Amino acid sequence: MLDFINSVLPNVLDVIPNEFFRSGLAYIGAGIAVLTGLGTGIGQGIAAGKAVEAVGRQPEASGKITVTMIVGQAVAETTGIYGFIIAILLLGR
Amino acid sequence: MKLLYENFLEVIKNPPAYFVTSLAIMVFIATFSIIVGRIIEKMDVRAKPNKLITVVIEGIGGFNKFIQGYVGKQWQYVTPFVLTMTLYVFLSNISGVAALDAPTKYTAITFSMSLMSFYIVQSTGVISKGAKHFLGIFQPYFPMLPLNLVSEFVPILSMALRLFGNIAGGALIMTLLYGLLGWGSILVTPPFHALFDIGFGLIQTIVIVLLTIIFTSMKISEEDFEIIKK
Numbered sequence: 001m002l003d004f005i006n007s008v009l010p011n012v013l014d015v016i017p018n019e020f021f022r023s024g025l026a027y028i029g030a031g032i033a034v035l036t037g038l039g040t041g042i043g044q045g046i047a048a049g050k051a052v053e054a055v056g057r058q059p060e061a062s063g064k065i066t067v068t069m070i071v072g073q074a075v076a077e078t079t080g081i082y083g084f085i086i087a088i089l090l091l092g093r
Numbered sequence: 094m095k096l097l098y099e100n101f102l103e104v105i106k107n108p109p110a111y112f113v114t115s116l117a118i119m120v121f122i123a124t125f126s127i128i129v130g131r132i133i134e135k136m137d138v139r140a141k142p143n144k145l146i147t148v149v150i151e152g153i154g155g156f157n158k159f160i161q162g163y164v165g166k167q168w169q170y171v172t173p174f175v176l177t178m179t180l181y182v183f184l185s186n187i188s189g190v191a192a193l194d195a196p197t198k199y200t201a202i203t204f205s206m207s208l209m210s211f212y213i214v215q216s217t218g219v220i221s222k223g224a225k226h227f228l229g230i231f232q233p234y235f236p237m238l239p240l241n242l243v244s245e246f247v248p249i250l251s252m253a254l255r256l257f258g259n260i261a262g263g264a265l266i267m268t269l270l271y272g273l274l275g276w277g278s279i280l281v282t283p284p285f286h287a288l289f290d291i292g293f294g295l296i297q298t299i300v301i302v303l304l305t306i307i308f309t310s311m312k313i314s315e316e317d318f319e320i321i322k323k
Contacts, residue, residue, distance in 0.1 A: 071300060074255075074297065075304075078258075085254060
């Protein structure tokens with residue numbers, strides 16, 4: 001599979017597929033992988049907004065609301081961490 | 094087979110730093126528990142304990158009640174596993190502040206923790222329901238088998254990578270900060286240590302324990318919940 005791509009590529013683009021080319025593409029891939037933070041940031045921001053609204057409605061329950069929000073955000077952050085791990089793995093190449 | 098033996102000897106002769114830290118944390122937790130347990134066992138019923146013993150007794154009582162509220166009758170089986178996991182993960186996450194090599198920065202340790210959680214969930218299901226626990230993946234009807242299998246096994250991966258990603262990412266940022274500032278990092282880095290090591294360490298400990306207990310509470314039979322309703 002890699003031999004096939006290496007033979008087709010100089011006819012399609014004007015590049016030589018050596019290890020610099022592969023390393024450069026790995027860096028670009030690492031940059032694209034961190035874009036998963038977009039959805040994570042939006043989702044966690046909406047959750048935090050709802051928590052602030054709930055505290056404003058009933059200030060006595062603010063301790064419980066804070067703990068529940070922190071736990072919920074730590075679980076929702078997992079997909080953003082997946083992108084971060086892939087980016088670190090690709091930076092080593 | 095010979096290669097396995099040689100690798101094993103190599104690890105015993107020059108152990109990596111996180112292995113030594115992990116063993117030291119385990120030895121510390123074990124000796125602390127044994128010593129405090131002996132003191133409490135030999136105490137008179139009417140004697141007044143000092144502050145440390147009071148904190149330990151109240152803490153373990155509160156933890157028992159917390160787990161009993163979720164799991165019901167099996168709390169005596171589940172609590173030792175979960176309390177040990179809590180203490181180990183919390184102390185491992187915090188050890189970055191003491192300039193040690195935190196064990197939970199490495200995927201070997203975090204996968205062991207999530208395999209432990211998988212064992213707790215499945216074994217509590219078997220104890221509570223008997224052999225009918227294995228019929229649970231066919232609920233509510235037979236074609237749900239692939240989806241149920243995936244949702245049993247994927248939490249192993251997701252719990253391990255969540256813990257690893259949080260702690261290793263924090264350690265990476267701290268390494269970059271120390272490398273950038275050199276000697277000036279004495280003034281700047283304490284708030285970062287408080288946020289990344291202690292803050293995220295505590296939050297991830299709570300998350301991993303709460304997820305284990307919630308998965309366990311989904312697997313036990315209805316009659317074991319009687320103890321809460323009283």
